[in-house]
Amino acid sequence: MSAIPADLPLRADLVGEEPYGAPQLDVPVCLNVNENPYPLDQEVVDAICQRVRLVAPGLNRYPDREHEELRRALAAYLKKESGTSLQPGQLWAANGSNEIMLQLFQAFGGSGRTALGCDPTYSMYPEYARDTFTDWELAHRLPDFSLDVETTIERIKALRPAMVLVTSPNNPTGTPLPMDQLTRLLEACSQVPVAGADPSARPIVVVDEAYIEFRDPGTPSAVSLIGQYDHLAVSRTMSKAFAFAGARVGYLAASQGIIDAVRIVRMPYHLSALTQAAALAALEHTDLQLARVDQLRQTRRETAEWLAGQQFHGRPLTVVPSASNFILFGIFPDRDAVFEAMKDEGVLIRAVGPQGYLRVCMGTDEEMERFRQTLVHVLKRF
Ligand SMILES: Cc1ncc(COP(=O)(O)O)c(C=O)c1O
Incomplete structure (x- = not known):
C-alpha cells in the first residue's frame, strides 16, 4: 500500500x-x-564486463542519444531472427519495451485520442493510457482467446482510435496472431480517420511481440510487414527469450516516420551508456542468449x-x-x-x-x- x-x-x-x-x-x-x-553464459558475462570496462572512463559524458551502434546491432539481430532487413533508422531502443510502449502513447495518444486493445491482454496498457490521458477501449477476444477480427474492425471504425494494440503471442493467454489477421487490421486502419487528429491521419497498429522468439519455428514475425505498412509498429524486448530482463532493453521496429515521432518524446539520453554497452555485448552472442x-x-x-x-x-x-x-x-x-x-x-x-x-x-x-x-x-x- x-x-x-x-x-x-x-x-x-x-x-x-x-x-x-x-x-x-x-x-x-x-x-x-x-x-x-x-542465467547468462560466462562467455556473455565476460563480454558484458569487457564492454562496460571500455565505456566506464567515459561516463563523465552523456551517452549516444541516438544509440546508433545499438540500432545497427538490433537491425542485424532482426535480419538473423526474422529474415527481415531493416535500416538502423527503422529501429529504436529504450529501457524495456514498457518504455517503448509509453513513448508510443506519448507520441500518438493524448487527450481526445483513443487507444484500442484486445482483451484479455497485458495489464500495463491501461496504465500507459492513463499516464498519457489517452482513452482506453477494448475489443474482446473470442472464447478461445483468438482475435475477433470482425468485431475489432467494427470497433476501429466506430472509435477511430489513434492506436490499435495487439499482442502476439498474447499475454496472459499465449495466443499468437496469424499474419492474415494482422493484415486485415492494417488494411482496415488504412481506411479509418483518427478522432482528434488531422483528417488525413490513420491509426497506427502496434504489435507487441515481447514473447515472439518462443513462436513455432518458421512462423513469420510482424516485422516482415514493416516494409509494406508505414503505420505498423512492432515492439520487442530482450527481457524474455533473450534472457536479459535485468538489463532493461526493449526496442521498436517501424517506419522511419514512427521512429521519428517517438524521438520527439523520449527523455534526453534515455538509454545509459552502460545499458547500451551491455546490450551490444549480449547481441554479439545471440546464439548463447537464445540457447x-x-x-x-x-x-x-x-x-x-x-x-x-x-x-x-x-x-x-x-x-x-x-x-x-x-x-x-x-x-x-x-x-x-x-x-x-x-x-x-x-x-x-x-x-x-x-x-x-x-x-x-x-x-x-x-x-x-x-x-x-x-x-x-x-x-x-x-
Ligand atoms: C506483453 C508484454 N509486453 C511488454 C512487456 C514489458 O517487458 P519489458 O519492459 O521487460 O521489455 C511484458 C512484460 O511482462 C509483456 O508481458
Whole structure:
C-alpha cells in the first residue's frame, strides 16, 4: 500500500491508484513474470564486463542519444531472427519495451485520442493510457482467446482510435496472431480517420511481440510487414527469450516516420551508456542468449500436456494453447486460494487474466518438477 498524504497535490485521476507490478517475493521457485530462468553464459558475462570496462572512463559524458551502434546491432539481430532487413533508422531502443510502449502513447495518444486493445491482454496498457490521458477501449477476444477480427474492425471504425494494440503471442493467454489477421487490421486502419487528429491521419497498429522468439519455428514475425505498412509498429524486448530482463532493453521496429515521432518524446539520453554497452555485448552472442529457447518450448509442450492430464473436482483442467513461455490454465472457482496455497509452498505463479485462470511461466526442469508436485498437492486440498 502506498501512503500519499492528502495534502500532496497528486493528480486527481491518480488518487487511490497503486503502483503496478507482480509481487517480488523471496520464494524458492519464481514462475510469475515470464523471464528466461537460465542465467547468462560466462562467455556473455565476460563480454558484458569487457564492454562496460571500455565505456566506464567515459561516463563523465552523456551517452549516444541516438544509440546508433545499438540500432545497427538490433537491425542485424532482426535480419538473423526474422529474415527481415531493416535500416538502423527503422529501429529504436529504450529501457524495456514498457518504455517503448509509453513513448508510443506519448507520441500518438493524448487527450481526445483513443487507444484500442484486445482483451484479455497485458495489464500495463491501461496504465500507459492513463499516464498519457489517452482513452482506453477494448475489443474482446473470442472464447478461445483468438482475435475477433470482425468485431475489432467494427470497433476501429466506430472509435477511430489513434492506436490499435495487439499482442502476439498474447499475454496472459499465449495466443499468437496469424499474419492474415494482422493484415486485415492494417488494411482496415488504412481506411479509418483518427478522432482528434488531422483528417488525413490513420491509426497506427502496434504489435507487441515481447514473447515472439518462443513462436513455432518458421512462423513469420510482424516485422516482415514493416516494409509494406508505414503505420505498423512492432515492439520487442530482450527481457524474455533473450534472457536479459535485468538489463532493461526493449526496442521498436517501424517506419522511419514512427521512429521519428517517438524521438520527439523520449527523455534526453534515455538509454545509459552502460545499458547500451551491455546490450551490444549480449547481441554479439545471440546464439548463447537464445540457447535455451528450444528447451523452453519443449518444457511448454510437456507442461501443457501434463496440465491437461490433471483433474480438479473430477474434471480435467482447461489449458490454453500457448506460443509463448507461459501457460494459462484453470478454471478454479477460487483461483486466489490456489495461488496463495502454491505461494505458501514456495512456488510463485500469477493470478492474472480471465476469472478462474492462473498463469505459470516455464522454469528450469527442477523448478517445473517442484511446480507439478506442489500443484498436485495443493489441488487435493480444495
Ligand atoms: C506483453 C508484454 N509486453 C511488454 C512487456 C514489458 O517487458 P519489458 O519492459 O521487460 O521489455 C511484458 C512484460 O511482462 C509483456 O508481458
